[in-house]
Amino acid sequence: MATLLPSVEPSVFRDRRSRLAERIGATPALLFAGGYRSRNYPDNIYRFRAASHFLYFTGAQIPDAVLVGSSVGWELFIEPDGPSHALWHGETPGPEQIAAATGVERVRPLAELADTVAALGGPEAVATLPATEPLTRAGQGSLLERDWGRATGIVTALGERDAKLADAVIDTRLRIDSAGLEQMREAASATLAGHLAGMAITAPGVPEYRVRAAIEHEFFARGMQCAYGSIVSVHGEVLHNDTHLGTLQPGDLLLADAGAEHDGWASDVTRTWPVTGRFSATQRAIYELVLHVQIEACDRVRAGARYRDIHLGAGVSLARGLVDLGILHGDPENLVERGAHALFFPHGLGHLIGLDVHDMEDLGDRAGYQAGRARSDQFGLGYLRLDRDLEPGMVVTIEPGFYQVPAILDHEELGGRFARDGTLNRSALERFHDVRGIRIEDDVLCTEGHPQVLTRDIPKDPAGVEGHVGSAR
Amino acid sequence: MATLLPSVEPSVFRDRRSRLAERIGATPALLFAGGYRSRNYPDNIYRFRAASHFLYFTGAQIPDAVLVGSSVGWELFIEPDGPSHALWHGETPGPEQIAAATGVERVRPLAELADTVAALGGPEAVATLPATEPLTRAGQGSLLERDWGRATGIVTALGERDAKLADAVIDTRLRIDSAGLEQMREAASATLAGHLAGMAITAPGVPEYRVRAAIEHEFFARGMQCAYGSIVSVHGEVLHNDTHLGTLQPGDLLLADAGAEHDGWASDVTRTWPVTGRFSATQRAIYELVLHVQIEACDRVRAGARYRDIHLGAGVSLARGLVDLGILHGDPENLVERGAHALFFPHGLGHLIGLDVHDMEDLGDRAGYQAGRARSDQFGLGYLRLDRDLEPGMVVTIEPGFYQVPAILDHEELGGRFARDGTLNRSALERFHDVRGIRIEDDVLCTEGHPQVLTRDIPKDPAGVEGHVGSAR
Numbered sequence: 045m046a047t048l049l050p051s052v053e054p055s056v057f058r059d060r061r062s063r064l065a066e067r068i069g070a071t072p073a074l075l076f077a078g079g080y081r082s083r084n085y086p087d088n089i090y091r092f093r094a095a096s097h098f099l100y101f102t103g104a105q106i107p108d109a110v111l112v113g114s115s116v117g118w119e120l121f122i123e124p125d126g127p128s129h130a131l132w133h134g135e136t137p138g139p140e141q142i143a144a145a146t147g148v149e150r151v152r153p154l155a156e157l158a159d160t161v162a163a164l165g166g167p168e169a170v171a172t173l174p175a176t177e178p179l180t181r182a183g184q185g186s187l188l189e190r191d192w193g194r195a196t197g198i199v200t201a202l203g204e205r206d207a208k209l210a211d212a213v214i215d216t217r218l219r220i221d222s223a224g225l226e227q228m229r230e231a232a233s234a235t236l237a238g239h240l241a242g243m244a245i246t247a248p249g250v251p252e253y254r255v256r257a258a259i260e261h262e263f264f265a266r267g268m269q270c271a272y273g274s275i276v277s278v279h280g281e282v283l284h285n286d287t288h289l290g291t292l293q294p295g296d297l298l299l300a301d302a303g304a305e306h307d308g309w310a311s312d313v314t315r316t317w318p319v320t321g322r323f324s325a326t327q328r329a330i331y332e333l334v335l336h337v338q339i340e341a342c343d344r345v346r347a348g349a350r351y352r353d354i355h356l357g358a359g360v361s362l363a364r365g366l367v368d369l370g371i372l373h374g375d376p377e378n379l380v381e382r383g384a385h386a387l388f389f390p391h392g393l394g395h396l397i398g399l400d401v402h403d404m405e406d407l408g409d410r411a412g413y414q415a416g417r418a419r420s421d422q423f424g425l426g427y428l429r430l431d432r433d434l435e436p437g438m439v440v441t442i443e444p445g446f447y448q449v450p451a452i453l454d455h456e457e458l459g460g461r462f463a464r465d466g467t468l469n470r471s472a473l474e475r476f477h478d479v480r481g482i483r484i485e486d487d488v489l490c491t492e493g494h495p496q497v498l499t500r501d502i503p504k505d506p507a508g509v510e511g512h513v514g515s516a517r
Numbered sequence: 518m519a520t521l522l523p524s525v526e527p528s529v530f531r532d533r534r535s536r537l538a539e540r541i542g543a544t545p546a547l548l549f550a551g552g553y554r555s556r557n558y559p560d561n562i563y564r565f566r567a568a569s570h571f572l573y574f575t576g577a578q579i580p581d582a583v584l585v586g587s588s589v590g591w592e593l594f595i596e597p598d599g600p601s602h603a604l605w606h607g608e609t610p611g612p613e614q615i616a617a618a619t620g621v622e623r624v625r626p627l628a629e630l631a632d633t634v635a636a637l638g639g640p641e642a643v644a645t646l647p648a649t650e651p652l653t654r655a656g657q658g659s660l661l662e663r664d665w666g667r668a669t670g671i672v673t674a675l676g677e678r679d680a681k682l683a684d685a686v687i688d689t690r691l692r693i694d695s696a697g698l699e700q701m702r703e704a705a706s707a708t709l710a711g712h713l714a715g716m717a718i719t720a721p722g723v724p725e726y727r728v729r730a731a732i733e734h735e736f737f738a739r740g741m742q743c744a745y746g747s748i749v750s751v752h753g754e755v756l757h758n759d760t761h762l763g764t765l766q767p768g769d770l771l772l773a774d775a776g777a778e779h780d781g782w783a784s785d786v787t788r789t790w791p792v793t794g795r796f797s798a799t800q801r802a803i804y805e806l807v808l809h810v811q812i813e814a815c816d817r818v819r820a821g822a823r824y825r826d827i828h829l830g831a832g833v834s835l836a837r838g839l840v841d842l843g844i845l846h847g848d849p850e851n852l853v854e855r856g857a858h859a860l861f862f863p864h865g866l867g868h869l870i871g872l873d874v875h876d877m878e879d880l881g882d883r884a885g886y887q888a889g890r891a892r893s894d895q896f897g898l899g900y901l902r903l904d905r906d907l908e909p910g911m912v913v914t915i916e917p918g919f920y921q922v923p924a925i926l927d928h929e930e931l932g933g934r935f936a937r938d939g940t941l942n943r944s945a946l947e948r949f950h951d952v953r954g955i956r957i958e959d960d961v962l963c964t965e966g967h968p969q970v971l972t973r974d975i976p977k978d979p980a981g982v983e984g985h986v987g988s989a990r
Contacts, residue, residue: 046759081554082649083566084872085879086670088745090563091759093556130924131863134755176555178651197559257737264730267762272561282607286519286564289740390604399557406558451603 046092047137050103051307054147056223057103060216061118061147064101067212071205072114072170074161075101076184078177079108091269095180096399096406097173097213099308102146108180110157114164117149121157158187171209174199176406198408213404214411219437220398225489225498227309228398228439231271232487232499234304235311237262239502242276242300243317243509244516246292252276253288255298263304271310271401274302280316280481281447283391292319297327299481303401310401312441313499314485321513323506330446330479331506333365337444338484338504341393345434345442345488345495352417352431355393358444359385359424370472384467386424387452387459394441395429397487402429423458434490439498443485448473519565520610523576524780527620529696530576533689534591534620537574540685544678545587545643547634548574549657551650552581564742568653569872569879570646570686572781575619581653583630587637590622594630631660644682647672649879671881686877687884692910693871698962698971700782701871701912704744705960705972707777708784710735712975715749715773716790716982717989719765725749726761728771736777744783744874747775753789753954754920756864765792770800772954776874783874785914786972787958794986796979803919803952804979806838810917811957811977814866818907818915818961818968825890825904828866831917832858832897843945857940859897860925860932867914868902870960875902876912896931907963912971916958921946 050057064073077098080089094105102111102120110121120142129136139151152160164170167189174192175181185192190206192199202210220228238259245258256276263270277285278292280299292298296319303311316331318324323331341358363385364376371388372379379385396403396412404411409419414432419425430440453459453473462468484504489496503509523530537546550571553562567578575584575593583594593615602609612624625633637643640662647665648654658665663679665672675683693701711732718731729749736743750758751765753772765771769792776784789804791797796804814831836858837849844861845852852858869876869885877884882892887905892898903913926932926946935941957977962969976982 081563084569085649088874090554096557131922132757134752176558251740253740254738257734261730261734265727267726279607284605401561449604
């Protein structure tokens with residue numbers, strides 16, 4: 045068992061648990077850490093990552109542990125080390141050390157959990173959140189008599205008690221505390237080093253996976269992880285690109301979406317740079333447009349602003365720029381109402397980020413969408429993951445992009461329709477054939493005043509980017 | 518869906534399937550690729566790795582795919598791309614490309630699998646192997662009416678038909694073919710680069726995770742993965758050490774157990790080197806002993822040799838050296854019979870390696886232990902993962918070690934007993950307090966003649982190791 049204790053004071057976790065307790069009242073709550081995920085056989089495991097709801101309130105990475113809050117306070121239930129444990133794993137933290145580091149009242153053997161649940165009034169009297177890791181979810185469902193089915197997809201249908209816990213956890217985690225922000229800044233500094241290293245080794249002939257390795261090495265060499273599967277591709281227009289087998293060619297833009305994770309806290313940054321170190325005139329025109337849209341949107345991350353409005357405003361700015369370039373025709377506001385900007389910017393402007401890179405997405409839209417709001421049916425807007433009025437302490441990504449996706453532009457009901465009615469000028473677009481995909485993304489903290497861009501040191505103005513590309517040569 | 522097609526000729530997989538078909542006769546066989554493993558929420562996934570039994574016979578990494586062999590030949594059942602697939606994932610290989618690259622007769626939609634099973638005579642008429650990935654295993658169990666329980670532990674109880682398939686697959690995979698060996702040599706060359714990079718940046722004050730990052734960067738920068746979770750630790754005596762938070766100190770030995778995986782094929786190498794670049798006299802004495810034992814054991818990897826005898830012979834050589842150093846007292850053969858060598862060398866000498874770093878360990882000891890042989894109850898020998906008569910084409914690891922594990926040496930029934938009867942000389946051992954853990958491991962191919970050490974270029978003689986440590990400074 046790889047027990048990793050928190051690197052910050054236990055008071056951080058005591059405070060977080062107190063804030064949760066205020067919100068859930070007398071209902072006992074159980075949060076599960078989850079277990080190992082096997083790769084090709086049981087003993088060959090992926091690196092353990094505790095479930096975020098558990099990690100947030102304990103700071104500890106303890107496979108199979110369960111945090112229980114009740115009238116006796118907070119207790120951690122863990123699998124005790126067996127007799128041969130020390131032989132293979134050496135001395136690992138014992139119950140007293142774990143209690144001291146996490147600040148919980150007591151650490152107890154997992155075997156006592158079932159009796160504890162019974163003593164608390166049984167499965168129906170306690171609240172829980174379904175684990176993502178499937179074996180834990182199955183065991184949890186059996187212990188607590190929940191039927192979430194077999195799959196580990198997002199669970200949207202929660203019972204009343206569990207839904208109340210979900211909302212309380214969301215409300216506690218939504219505004220990042222100072223300890224969390226400190227971790228996110230640490231993650232951002234590794235992400236900065238990573239993107240600089242990636243730019244530095246970029247050159248024609250280099251494989252994508254080598255740039256990816258250079259970026260991620262900066263994370264790992266600081267003892268951090270990847271917050272998500274990096275995208276490093278000359279086909280930036282493939283939005284969920286998880287292969288890295290291409291080779292950089294002169295004239296290509298390279299899109300790198302990669303962020304470090306520090307003690308579980310995420311960063312999420314995208315930069316796009318020219319393989320040769322020089323944007324072509326057409327690439328520069330679109331790049332500067334996306335950058336303008338991105339900086340403007342970052343600046344609109346203010347207390348009280350509705351994120352959906354920032355998203356739609358970014359769409360209008362992008363549409364205006366595309367009208368100026370002759371690619372779209374019409375009034376920018378009207379183009380966005382009709383969804384024409386989504387031909388080139390089909391995804392949402394961003395999402396919550398915290399312990400999860402899409403924060404609390406295991407709970408579906410419950411975290412991202414304020415009560416009473418729901419996803420749109422419109423192409424593009426339907427992919428927006430966040431529609432809340434922003435509050436100080438929330439951290440969001442701002443990540444507009446421009447992509448030429450054949451599946452959209454050639455689609456009868458999308459590119460086809462807008463070309464037929466004169467909105468889309470395909471011959472003007474043809475000039476920009478060397479711009480397949482550009483995205484620029486930062487992590488932005490909403491404050492009482494000006495927004496703070498946590499990832500602001502990572503170069504994004506064209507000159508800064510060009511200055512770094514190939515600098516390792 | 519991240520479909521990765523094989524990088525070698527389809528004839529390789531046709532040949533492997535033919536060899537399997539000869540062994541299973543008329544029984545239809547279903548092999549499952551397995552699905553994604555989620556990290557903290559459903560969309561945030563670990564890098565996909567297809568199940569080895571599937572990968573071996575197709576060369577393809579296709580989540581949720583199923584390979585079916587029957588009287589109509591070999592067919593692949595895959596989840597077809599949905600209408601919005603191209604929007605997010607771009608153009609990915611279609612059924613024709615997948616069929617051409619893997620050499621299967623046909624690629625069909627997964628939705629047709631259930632009817633196919635029925636047409637083949639139903640669940641009882643087909644054979645399968647339980648997937649390690651839990652959601653796939655659950656779905657597979659439900660489709661084929663197998664009850665493997667909820668856990669993904671090693672399944673030892675297989676029905677007769679499945680057991681016959683397991684034995685046929687083992688017999689097919691046990692002797693690595695030339696395509697597999699080629700992949701393993703590629704993996705070994707990245708592992709060489711990794712260990713050299715790790716040695717090069719070693720210096721007092723460097724954190725363990727930075728050395729680990731340097732090693733693994735060489736794998737990732739070649740587009741490869743880690744075959745297993747690397748161990749990089751100044752506490753080599755902690756055998757399953759998965760943390761890397763220590764800092765290298767003068768006088769420490771650093772143990773690095775790390776291997777690359779190329780197209781799924783593994784390498785597995787351990788080297789141990791001094792942080793300062795110089796072994797102390799005591800470290801050198803033990804290191805040279807372990808190296809002698811290791812080279813001798815590598816040389817005994819011959820057709821017809823029983824692996825257990827090589828293991829026990831290594832124990833005798835180690836015991837003889839420890840007697841010479843005054844640490845143990847007695848006749849070396851007799852010391853091994855009594856298990857005294859296991860005080861310092863508690864694990865097995867090695868294991869099968871191929872597509873899995875512990876090859877086919879998902880099937881328990883069925884691959885590692887020849888029919889009629891079973892694990893010993895003795896401390897030490899009970900941990901031996903391999904007891905077969907070696908045959909040309911088998912690849913095994915040879916990895917003797919010397920560890921001072923407090924949980925063993927201080928144990929009443931282990932260290933205590935041997936100290937009381939005069940076998941263990943604790944005051945002589947005290948001189949070697951700066952030797953906490955040494956392991957030296959290579960991957961060795963059994964041939965008709967001399968064994969081939971696939972990982973032989975990675976320095977292991979003391980002078981070679983010393984020459985590389987700190988060379989990046």
